[in-house]
Amino acid sequence: MGTRPDHDVADLGLAEVGQARVEWADARMPVLRSIRERFAREQPLAGVRVAVCLHVTTETANLVRALSAGGAEVALCASNPLSTQDDVAAALVDRYDASVHAIQGEDMATYYDHIEHVVDTRPQITMDDGADVISVIHSRRTELLGDIVGGTEETTSGVLRLRALESQGKLGFPVVAVGEAQTKRFFDDRYGTGQSTLDGILRATNTLLAGRVVVVFGYGWCGRGIALRARGAGSQVVVCEVDPLRALEAKLDGFEVMPALAAAAKGDVFVTATGGRDVVRREHYELMRDGALLCNAGHFDVELNLADLRAVAPERRVVREHVEQHVTPDGRRLHLLAQGRVVNLAAAEGHPAAVMDVAFANQALAAEYLVRHAHELRAGVIEVPRELDHEISRLTLASLGVEIDALTAGQQEYLTAWEIGT
Known part of the structure; x- marks a missing residue:
């Protein structure tokens, strides 16, 4: 192993255990795995700096792997001081060459210091769970706003903060409200x-x-x-x-x-x-x-x-x-x-990997969408495009071995016409 990326984790000696757990989760995340394989071929995020502030878990590790496979330069910190899995943080640094600043049980000073380390990478995309990175950038690091293509937000609480920022005319770039995607609500929030x-x-x-x-x-x-x-x-x-x-x-x-x-x-x-x-x-x-x-x-x-x-x-x-x-x-x-x-x-491990498979597929595809449509999007909170929700649903059904019907030409015509009456 060469020079390790910038990091602050509890114990790199936990990397082997963490890698085994990341691989276990990966086997239960077929949708994100298929996206990672496509990303590796197409490199849609090549050279893009991504600041990720999410719960540091096995599932998040596989999202980081997908982003990295797509060519992104990823820096990760925790979105909650108590949710970090230290073995996963170690594995990301030691086995997957990711920059991670996260320690389970860190105090609030360390928590925000870790966010600052991630922000110091001058991100082009932010990926939040609670809008803490975006809040830091808008309150203390406004000089970075010009570099940012857009962001994503994982949770409803974060979207509420962003809408408040938007209502004041202060949100400086487009943010995809991943927390409001239908697939995310079904899988992540409810189940x-x-x-x-x-x-x-x-x-x-x-x-x-x-x-x-x-x-x-x-x-x-x-x-x-x-x-x-x-x-x-x-x-x-x-x-x-x-x-x-x-x-x-x-x-x-x-x-x-x-x-x-x-x-x-x-x-x-x-x-x-x-x-x-x-x-x-x-x-x-x-x-x-x-x-x-x-x-x-x-x-x-x-x-x-x-x-x-x-x-x-x-x-x-x-x-x-x-x-x-x-x-x-x-x-x-x-x-x-x-x-x-x-x-x-x-107090537990969070959502099952199969649930986060869908939620993090939204995150990965939203990042790709932001890069591809950077010059078309307004600053503000934007919905997950319907086609992304449908694509994630299609991939999830395929992973479950479920087939569904398609409309016939006549049915499609009926649903798009106004002339047909009783």
Whole structure:
């Protein structure tokens, strides 16, 4: 091995273990693998500098491999201090020649220092999960804006930040809202978050969900998936919503719907998935029963108001890995999972590789799209082109061995004509 790329990881000695895990995930990511093979032939990203700020997992490693195969110069940092898999970070540096700055459990100063290292590469494409790279560039590194062709954003929380930036007329380049692609919402948000959130809860607590009351805050794509999987585990599911249409949908889907204060006194397990802040706060903690489990499935650790939790339950201690017990003056024990950070990654491994196969296929094709259409795109948040969603769906169906019908010429004509009446 020659000179290693610029990096800051926990232990390069973990590379062999990490490589085995990356290869395991790769075997379960046929769509991204097919894109990587095409990229290797066509080199659509040749010489393009890509700054990637995503969860450093086995699946992300395979996205980095696909981008690199397409000719990109990739620099990677973590989008969450607790989600980095140190063996994967080591493998990316030592076995796949990627520049990585990410250490599991890094403090916030190190976290932002790592983002700065990635930004120092003067990226032409940014790839975010939470918009932290874009936020740093727009707040402190505006001299880089002229180099950037465009960006991508993986998560709904990040898209919300970008739309706020756009509404102020300050977003300096086009950003593809990968988090809003239909394939990403189906696979990643509903099925991925649903399964991996329960996985995080179970790994952290080893609790029995059957017969428990699980309260889900937010009935967007992630909330739907969590509620569905919790019901499948035998839980009684309560949904709390502020949007009347989503609340009605939850009710018609067979879930109890009630205000958060009513649910606080009833629940055993509380899961936030709203993208907002202070979803659970003092007045809710004051009503919770002894033994309650509190966790967050949203990207940022602001959905559970932790200052209020510490005020209501000042006595605290770690009782299991990823479980902090807070005790109220009257003796109630409230258990915070994964420090209030995204539980499916901080306390487990995140989404299954088959889920991230689809999500990261969106990322790879969006990067290619940005390069090919750089001079046509406006600054602002843009949708994933419909043809990319369809191509990813086609590749995914093919990988599953599923065939579908095609419209006949007559059917196509009927759907595009106005003259045909009753």
